[in-house]
Amino acid sequence: MKKPLLLVSLSVLGAAGLMYVGADAQVLKNHDSNAPVNFTADRIEVQDRADRVVVSGHVEVTQAGMTLNAARMTVAYRNQPGGGTSGVEIDRIDASGNVVVTKGNETAKGNVAIYDLNSRLITMLGNVSLTQGANRLTGGRLVIDLNSGRSTVDGRAAGGGGSGVTGSSGGRVSGTFTVPQRKN
Numbered sequence: 050m051k052k053p054l055l056l057v058s059l060s061v062l063g064a065a066g067l068m069y070v071g072a073d074a075q076v077l078k079n080h081d082s083n084a085p086v087n088f089t090a091d092r093i094e095v096q097d098r099a100d101r102v103v104v105s106g107h108v109e110v111t112q113a114g115m116t117l118n119a120a121r122m123t124v125a126y127r128n129q130p131g132g133g134t135s136g137v138e139i140d141r142i143d144a145s146g147n148v149v150v151t152k153g154n155e156t157a158k159g160n161v162a163i164y165d166l167n168s169r170l171i172t173m174l175g176n177v178s179l180t181q182g183a184n185r186l187t188g189g190r191l192v193i194d195l196n197s198g199r200s201t202v203d204g205r206a207a208g209g210g211g212s213g214v215t216g217s218s219g220g221r222v223s224g225t226f227t228v229p230q231r232k233n
Contacts (some may be wrong), residue, residue, distance in 0.1 A: 080152070082112070082169050082195060085112070086110060088124075089108070089109045090106050090108040090109070100125060101124060104123075106120070116152070117142070117144060118147075123142070142162075143161075143164075144164070145162075154182055155180070155181045156179075157171070161174045169196050171195065174190050175189065182227065185225050187222070187223050187224070188204050188205075188222040189205045205220050
């Protein structure tokens with residue numbers, strides 16, 4: 050028996066499309082956003098008074114099997130009572146410049162990404178693509194819900210407005226899906 054396709058359903062409404070991740074292949078579902086976050090980069094600048102860290106140059110961030118690569122990232126954090134390294138909590142990571150998020154056999158790409166660790170959402174904007182094996186969707190904005198494993202691709206990065214950044218598909222979602230070979 051073949052594995053179920055990651056992309057179970059594609060619903061196109063005007064210039065927007067939704068992609069649902071199959072129940073048995075939800076690689077991003079239940080991602081542990083409480084796991085340690087590790088950084089490597091050419092340069093790391095800690096801005097204590099602003100409660101942020103700016104990381105640049107071949108940036109790689111890993112957390113519980115998920116990897117985020119970009120040219121530059123800003124990490125917003127807050128100090129918890131008690132201090133020390135255990136007293137720092139990361140709230141948000143903003144990434145720009147050829148952003149790539151990978152976990153398992155899924156890859157998401159875009160110009161910009163915002164990872165909100167509190168809401169467990171990754172939002173990618175500008176020429177986004179979501180790939181799993183030979184299946185691929187492209188558009189202007191991608192939202193990955195790490196709670197449900199559901200990914201949504203819109204044609205326009207700004208949502209439904211006419212002035213948003215569009216993907217390479219001219220404000221529409223496009224996709225390619227593999228179909229299991231059937232015997233006649």
